[in-house]
Amino acid sequence: MTEILWTPDALTKRRFLIGAGSTAIGLAAARFAQAADDKNSWDLIVVGAGTAGIPAAVFAAHRGVRVLLIEASAQLGGTLHLSTGQMSAAGTKVQKSKGIVDTPAEHLEDVWRISKGTVNRDLVKLAVDNAAEAYDWLMDSGFDMIASHPVKGRAHEPYSKDRYYWGTENGVSIVKVLEQQLKPEIAAGRVTWLARHQAKQLVSGVGGAITGVITEGEDGKSAAHRGKFVLLATGGFNSNVKMYEDLQGVKHYARMSYPYAQGQGHDMAMAVGAYVRGKENYLSNFGGIMETDEPQSHSFARFNTYPERRQPWEIYVNVRGERFVREDVPSVDHREHALLKQPDLRYWVVFDHDIFKQSPVPIEGWDREQFEAAFKDKAMFFMADSLEELAKKTGVNAAGLAASVAAYNKGREAKKDAFGRKHMPLAIAKAPFYAIRQQGYSITSTVGIAVNNDLQVIRKDGSAIKGLYAAGEIIGTSQLMGSAFCGGMNVMPAIAFGKMLGQRMIPLTSA
Ligand SMILES: Cc1cc2nc3c(=O)[nH]c(=O)nc-3n(C[C@H](O)[C@H](O)[C@H](O)COP(=O)(O)OP(=O)(O)OC[C@H]3O[C@@H](n4cnc5c(N)ncnc54)[C@H](O)[C@@H]3O)c2cc1C
CATH class of the missing domain: 3.90.700.10 (Succinate dehydrogenase/fumarate reductase flavoprotein, catalytic domain)
Known part of the structure; x- marks a missing residue:
């Protein structure tokens, strides 16, 4: 039997074979097998109820599938609680209403120019092509934008067009919209929100396909959840000093990121064959x-x-x-x-x-x-x-x-x-x-888990790890901003990618 399971102890990176007569099937394996029977079986498991994870859960739920949303903290919204929440999108309804003629193609060229060609052009194209739809969705859902926006931007190298927006309460303005969109899905039972539970490891089945997640609650109890697809939306690793320094090769100078940005998603993905990229693009701000x-x-x-x-x-x-x-x-x-x-x-x-x-x-x-x-x-x-x-x-x-x-x-x-x-x-x-x-310091993670243009997590040989997707800062700011700070190119792509994955990119089918 070939099925491979990463148990809760796989924090120690040990492998166990299921059904091979091994005594090491273990408690988690038993729980995992049981998970199918006890309704702990999901069409989509989203790990991380933040900027990317919430839109993914909301839009997947709209497709009539069963979604489990796992969140380590007690609250929804992740880094948005700290973030300025500045977003960039071209071709939005707001721009049109203000007579601003702008296109995703111009946005792409601006990012290319600002980053001096150091971004992942395919992923930037995917992001900017879908940014307006995502931004319009926020606006239609009641996003409280600063009235004078969009603008060209000030803190970073400016865009050539006014396509930069943020809310009256910074990132919290976005959290309010995301919460308001998610709560009815939770109330209707389409999304199950598992707060105060850390995803600890991914479970793989035949051929390395991801088949579930093992979590640990605040009470220390572990549980297994079967999922046809898993989306890692766990954010960056900027609150994990060791990972920050190991992966980026620079000292960690500022403790200013979301406390749950511990890089656990990175660890989980790498344990099933993923790799990280983007170190060469590290950039710090000009100091505080x-x-x-x-x-x-x-x-x-x-x-x-x-x-x-x-x-x-x-x-x-x-x-x-x-x-x-x-x-x-x-x-x-x-x-x-x-x-x-x-x-x-x-x-x-x-x-x-x-x-x-x-x-x-x-x-x-x-x-x-x-x-x-x-x-x-x-x-x-x-x-x-x-x-x-x-x-x-x-x-x-x-x-x-x-x-x-x-x-x-x-x-x-x-x-x-x-x-x-x-x-x-x-x-x-x-x-x-x-x-x-x-x-000088950085509050976001430059290095991230490699994904292909369908946002599937990939191995070094380019093959996709079946069933496993990633969106948000976990894919590394190096991909969408390159070796530069391109205004609004974390939050907006996180929302856009989460939305697209839930809406259409993950081949979900309801039972
Ligand atoms: C101070 C500050 C200002 C910023 N300003 C801007 C800006 O203006 N514009 C911009 O584009 N970007 C900005 N950024 C960056 C941007 O906010 C983030 O990149 C983005 O919000 C990250 O989204 P995410 O979905 O990847 O992660 P998050 O929104 O952080 O969501 C990840 C979620 O996963 C949860 N989680 C983590 N590990 C686990 C686990 N093992 N199990 C379960 N749950 C887990 C976390 O608790 C969190 O809720 C800023 C960042 C900071 C810190």
Whole structure:
């Protein structure tokens, strides 16, 4: 007999043969066999009731099939509870009503341009071709969009068209719609929502086809669930420091993602033959100000490094005291890629007394009083009577810092900056001197489980693992954003892919 089962103990990665006379059939195997009899048998099992998982469950339920929605936490919505929830979609009804002419083809070309061709073009095409339908569905279901939207975007490299939308309550505006769509399906018994249960492993049958999932409840009890198809929508791994560092090869600097983003879906998929890809596309943002110097701290404020919002008066130096980028370069992508080459993805914003007093307050959302007070008690704010002392306090190389400040001042006088910077209102010359440490970090998972264009999980040889699909951040941001941040290209594709899988892509048939 060839059927293979991964038991709950397969956390230890052991295999057991069913029906081979093995004594290792085990409790979970018995439960799994029993599952078919005790109604724990489903057309579709969705693992993760978040951004991608809920639309999948809702639309599958519309097809009249039995859906089990497994969720580790007590709540619906996943990362959307933290997410800004910005979405991009071209050809939407809202755009049309506002006279914006836009197409998925233009969206695709924008993503291609912004990512410098580093995305998975097929998957981006699938996402943008289906984004408008998904966005229109949200709007028709009562999504509370900011009235002035769509826009081109600000935080990332802007789109060429106004196709960027978000809700009045950020990601929570989306959760409200998803919940409202899901609840009737739960009430009608079409979707069974199993909260506070972690999916622990996938069960495979003949030829490696996935036939179910084993879960563990908060009470520690495991249960087996048979499913004709399984969709992994478990999100990323950004709250799992070890996995983050192992898979991406970079240090984990910020603990700011959804606590359940533990990469359990990745583990489960890899245990049945899946593989991960996308490491080469890792990118961090241009930094935030961390609460503490702990390895995984929380960013509580941002120095405004967007020249279109506030021109820089300061210089940015790395730990060697060297400048590494033209501070007023218009492209945020350029700044992010420059930071990627710096030690520890870290830099210090350096300025002097006159800049401190005369420049607009540089911390987003702060007034001058808050800004001044930060130098008294915030860990990342430094003040000193000399550049040498500032270097000592910050850990920046003193000779490098002195040389960079001198070169900047000289270039400013000559109106010829070494980096081509244009905005240089004041020299950095008068004590006290100041520095603010900025830390680059990422809150999403670049690396992800490889899928084909039908969103089936695949092995390294390209063959699909029968019965197993994945959508959302589990497939890795590297696929849809490449080595760039493309506005709204996590949330919108997660919703669109979840919707499409439930609606038509998974070959579900009701009994
Ligand atoms: C602060 C922040 C801001 C962001 N802003 C944006 C933005 O503006 N635009 C954008 O496009 N992207 C943004 N993102 C990223 C985006 O929000 C996520 O990529 C997306 O929401 C992930 O959707 P998902 O369905 O893959 O995962 P989630 O929505 O996180 O859903 C996964 C679900 O699976 C559950 N789960 C995990 N493991 C298991 C298990 N073993 N068993 C059962 N359940 C499990 C989790 O509890 C969770 O509910 C942001 C992310 C963060 C953290």
